Amino acid sequence: TALVSGHTLDKYAKEYTLWAAGALGILSALFGGFLLASLPVTELVMTARDDPIDDAVVRALLLVYAWLVLDGMTSGLTETSMETMLADSTTAANRTKIFTFRHQLMIGGSMLGPLVSVVLFVNVGDEWDPSMLRWVIVAGLAVKLASQFFLFCISE
DSSP: OHHHHHHHHHHSOHHHHHHHHHHHHHHHHHHHHHHHHHSOHHHHHHHHHHSOOOHHHHHHHHHHHHHHHHHHHHHHHHHHHHHHHHHHTSOHHHHHHHHHHHHHHHHHHHHHHHHHHHHHHHHHOSOOOHHHHHHHHHHHHHHHHHHHGGGGGOOO
């Protein structure tokens, strides 16, 4: 994705690339919502847990993999565009400080999810119903969908 993003950034304005990333992100979130609404998540999890994998599970997994590929393309396009805009908008002397701070924020965000999981595990326990996954995915899709609209507000 980085090679395609780099080529696109060289050929077109950065905001166009971010708009394309935003459109892909919205498409990815909607596709995820479609999968969530159409796939029987509870039955698939229970079937995969108890029985050998059948054709319905394989088809569902292929759709989920397609969704993950689309989401990865969105992330690659967004990250490359944002890093290029960030590098272009600062002096060379400040670049290291800004990219280090950005990286620290990303690491902090990556630590927050497991920390919340540990707190929930201690307070709620490890008993869960696969239908609970639906609400976790809905919350993630809502955050993703909302964040994609900000990409249309960024200009060079």
